[in-house]
Amino acid sequence: MTIAATDRVLSVTLRIARFTPKPERAGRRRGGSPFGSKSPFGGSNAGARSNRVRGRRWTQDYTVSAHASDSVLDCLLSVKREQDPSLAFRYSCGHGMCGSDAVAINGTPTLLCTAKIRDWVKPDSPEFANEDGFRPTGEPLDSSDRAIDLDALDPDTPLVIELAALPGFPTRRDLIADIDPMLDQIRRLKPYLQASGELKTAPNGKVDAFEYLQNPEQLKRYELLSNCIACGVCEGSCPVYAGGEAFVGPAAMILSSRFLNDSRDGAGRERLEALMGPDGSAACQSVRACSMHCPKGIDVGEELWQTIQKVDAAKAALQ
Numbered sequence: 001m002t003i004a005a006t007d008r009v010l011s012v013t014l015r016i017a018r019f020t021p022k023p024e025r026a027g028r029r030r031g032g033s034p035f036g037s038k039s040p041f042g043g044s045n046a047g048a049r050s051n052r053v054r055g056r057r058w059t060q061d062y063t064v065s066a067h068a069s070d071s072v073l074d075c076l077l078s079v080k081r082e083q084d085p086s087l088a089f090r091y092s093c094g095h096g097m098c099g100s101d102a103v104a105i106n107g108t109p110t111l112l113c114t115a116k117i118r119d120w121v122k123p124d125s126p127e128f129a130n131e132d133g134f135r136p137t138g139e140p141l142d143s144s145d146r147a148i149d150l151d152a153l154d155p156d157t158p159l160v161i162e163l164a165a166l167p168g169f170p171t172r173r174d175l176i177a178d179i180d181p182m183l184d185q186i187r188r189l190k191p192y193l194q195a196s197g198e199l200k201t202a203p204n205g206k207v208d209a210f211e212y213l214q215n216p217e218q219l220k221r222y223e224l225l226s227n228c229i230a231c232g233v234c235e236g237s238c239p240v241y242a243g244g245e246a247f248v249g250p251a252a253m254i255l256s257s258r259f260l261n262d263s264r265d266g267a268g269r270e271r272l273e274a275l276m277g278p279d280g281s282a283a284c285q286s287v288r289a290c291s292m293h294c295p296k297g298i299d300v301g302e303e304l305w306q307t308i309q310k311v312d313a314a315k316a317a318l319q
Contacts, residue, residue: 008068009066009067010065010068010117010121010150010159011064011065011158011159012063012064012065012066012075012117012121012159012161013061013124013158013159013160013161014063014064014072014075014076014079014160014161014163015059015061015161015162015163016059016061016087016162016163016174016175017057017059017162017163017164017165017175018057018060018087018174019053019165019171019172019173019174020055020174021053021054021172022054022055022056053170053171053172062083062084064079066078066117067117068118068121069117069118070116071112071113071114071115071116072105072112072115072161073091073094073112073113075117075161076112076163087174088173088174088176089101089103089112089175089176090176091112095113096111096113096114096295098231099229099230099231099232099233101113102166102177102231102232102233102236103163103164103165103166103177104163104164104165104166104167104236105163106122106162107162107164108237108293109166109167109233109236109237109293110233110295111231111295117161118147118150119147120147120161121148121150121159121160122148122159122160122161123148123158123159124157124158124159125157125158163175166233166235167236168232168235168236168238168241168242169181169182169232169235169243181243181245182230182232182235182249182251182252183230185248185249185251185252186230186251188248188252188274189248189253189256189271189274189275190267190271190274191252191255191256191258192259193262193264193265194266194267194270195212195265195266196266212264214263214264218263221262221263222257222258222259222261222262224296224297224298225254225261225298225303226258227296227298228254228255228258228296229295229296230251233293233294233295234249234250234251234254234290234291234293234294234300235250235251235290237289237290237292238250238287238289238290239285239287239289240284240285240287245279246283247279247284248275248277248279250284250290250300250301250304253275253284253303253304253307254298254300254304256271256307257303257304257306260272260307260310269314272310272311272314273314276314280311281307281308281311281312284308286301286304286305286308287301288300288301288302289301290304
């Protein structure tokens with residue numbers, strides 16, 4: 001009887017980019033300017049953040065036995081339990097709902113828990129390496145664009161999956177990226193409903209309990225955007241975003257768009273004005289790499305383009 005590729009037990013090498021931060025000296029604050037709390041270019045530097053943490057970096061291989069249908073997270077948990085308890089990575093729900101386990105797999109930002117071995121494993125041979133050295137952009141890729149034909153491979157072919165922390169963010173330890181810059185930018189754009197607060201009344205003078213009901217078309221405008229889990233995959237794919245300094249980032253803009261498209265929200269003007277700064281919509285270069293790997297299926301690039309048009313229209317109206 002022939003065993004299907006999805007049921008076969010494979011010997012897989014996890015090639016992990018490891019990092020251990022250098023211990024801080026007592027009383028010394030990490031990051032910021034070497035000139036202290038005052039920047040030599042004017043203004044305060046108290047809130048500055050260093051995007052690079054000093055420490056030891058190396059690559060380490062771990063070999064595990066796994067079914068082709070197992071997730072990469074399953075393999076990492078096996079390594080941590082049975083081989084190296086010092087290996088650091090982050091996860092929570094394990095079902096693609098929380099977004100906490102975003103990393104780069106074979107150079108592509110994605111979630112550990114939804115990444116299957118069969119879709120990401122590759123022969124450990126130079127001839128299968130990416131020759132152009134560029135991350136593809138454009139239309140979203142499905143698993144068939146990455147997967148190799150396991151049935152066609154020689155059973156003795158060495159297989160590997162390369163893992164690194166999510167790009168675009170400082171690495172804190174091994175596969176753990178510091179996503180605080182992204183969360184700060186999201187909070188800055190106030191990702192919550194801001195209604196006018198005025199109660200609508202019925203002709204009889206009583207409060208209209210159906211004031212905020214929406215029809216299906218109104219719900220459809222923002223429903224998919226509300227699925228964003230702020231995992232950072234779109235930020236890690238974006239060639240412009242780097243910790244939220246030059247660009248507020250696609251995740252923050254998506255969550256802002258979710259409320260710009262909500263008929264119940266009354267802060268549309270303020271939301272558009274918040275995106276008019278140099279790190280707002282003008283910083284987006286419309287590369288659309290952010291659309292390729294969203295685990296919730298959001299066409300991030302298209303949504304950002306729609307928001308950019310709204311911001312440009314608002315700017316024109318103010319002139």
